[in-house]
Amino acid sequence: MTAAADGRVGAGFLSDGALLLMAVAAGLCAGSNYFNQPLLHSIAQGLGVTDAAAASTVTLAQLAYALGLVLLVPLGDLLERRRLAVSLMGLAAVGLMLSGWAQGFAMLVAGTAITGLFSVAAQILVPMAATLSDPARSGRAVGLLMSGLLTGILAARSVAGLLSSVGGWSLVYRVSALAMLLLAAALFFVLPRSRNPQPVRYGQALWSLGRLARQHPRLRSRALLGALSFGSVSVLFSTMALLLGGPAHGLDDKAIGLIGLVGVAGALVASLAGRLADRGWGNVTTAVSVLLLLLGWGALALGGQHLGWFVLGFLLVDMGLPGVHISNQSVIYALAPQARSRINAVYMSTYFLGASAGSALGAAAWRQGGWPACCALGAALVLLAAAVLWHDRRLAAGQGVEQQSG
Incomplete structure (x- = not known):
């Protein structure tokens, strides 16, 4: 499929299979920030830190995600969206690898921050789905992606607990890093190119956030x-x-x-x-x-x-x-x-x-x-x-x- 000037697919729109793949990717991106919540005690024991120190990674993940929402999500109106989403997912996978192979608490902190910052790829995929879908079914497309995203958030804690019981707390990060890379590669080949027909500069994009709200x-x-x-x-x-x-x-x-x-x-x-x-x-x-x-x-x-x-x-x-x-x-x-x-x-x-x-x-x-x-x-x-x-x-x-x- 080729991209038309308005960002939609040439002769048609996103298929249900492509939307489903995007929904799975959105769920993994969002859920990756919640893996640590049921594992805090195990993380504290494994890395030799206090429970309070381990718990600080929960707040860190939220703050990093919020920062990504402000600084990175507006890039979807500037850059080619498929490449942007795939790149962000690749960087989030790097953060998951750092956490999964962390040899100390500082390495886990770095991995958590990187994952939280770049997992906002999910928020690039959601408006992208609305843009590339049939206008009469854009709500359905957004709903499907949000089902995936919310399912990822809600299931992350249970999945993390189950994988931790099998191979320790780090296993969930290693498995999710591999899954993130595979999904990113699949999206690169499945999704069409998509770009805002009226791109703006990055500084203008950030400045316009307040203007849009007003x-x-x-x-x-x-x-x-x-x-x-x-x-x-x-x-x-x-x-x-x-x-x-x-x-x-x-x-x-x-x-x-x-x-x-x-x-x-x-x-x-x-x-x-x-x-x-x-x-x-x-x-x-x-x-x-x-x-x-x-x-x-x-x-x-x-x-x-x-x-x-x-x-x-x-x-x-x-x-x-x-x-x-x-x-x-x-x-x-x-x-x-x-x-x-x-x-x-x-x-x-x-x-x-x-x-x-x-x-x-x-x-x-x-x-x-x-x-x-x-x-x-x-x-x-x-x-x-x-x-x-x-x-x-x-x-x-x-x-x-x-x-x-x-």
Whole structure:
């Protein structure tokens, strides 16, 4: 296939096989930053450092990823996208190799930082899929990639635990490095060349991030909606192990990891949300997804003493988050099609900032009031998200009136 001037494939669009390959790659890129979370104690013992020092790699991975979102994702509007995504994946594989063959903690820190920085290749692939797909099915394409990405995040902890039990904590990094290289090579041969028909300079791209946020009110509202939703779910992710491993349930790490796999089923909602967005049901999908988040926290509150309620709440929350996220992206990508990578950088930076804040607030809530305080915090963030959604609906209605009068 050859690339047309607008970045789409010559006589057609991306095949389902190509989209599936991109989804797997996005999942591996995103999941590579979560491998360390269930392995911290083993890493500390293996490298002779404290648990606190090992835990610092979790924060490092998040900060490096956030930096990559700001500095590297805008390159998708400047450079040829296939080569850019493949190159970033290759560099992320180098980071995984450093971690997998780390002889000391400093080497692990370097590998973690490199992996986090360059694994933002996933955020190059997502808008690329929207650009190269049939416009009538772009929501489906984005939903498929986000299903892969979210599945990678949710499954990473369980996969890491299983591989660690087979060959030690370093095995997951070595296996994922090889998988990353193989996927990068496959994408290079499968994907067509794609370039922004109106490329801008790098400095202009970075400067334009703020301008895009100022210019598009719905980018601000949808980014805030995503941040509050992901922040709410991060309250759960940062404290669930404390609850499940505590006296109320007494589960071991393997059992907690298996419960985490329940969330993979919820991640599959992303594909359905994309299809609904294509049919003009994006706003309804967002509202239903926010409601699922709120109902999920109600079930999770009961799950403090009853494991069945916890599993149900966990599933509802993991169904609600991708529904919000995909419908958000269907809105923001339509705001400025020629600047999708930069639009994505603004949105995703805000999105992960919300996640980091949610994790910190969740830990503080646990210290102050235990699981009930965490549930109250999670529900409060969802209610704020509902208020932002109401504001976004007013913005959308106002834009519709302006277009009709024009």
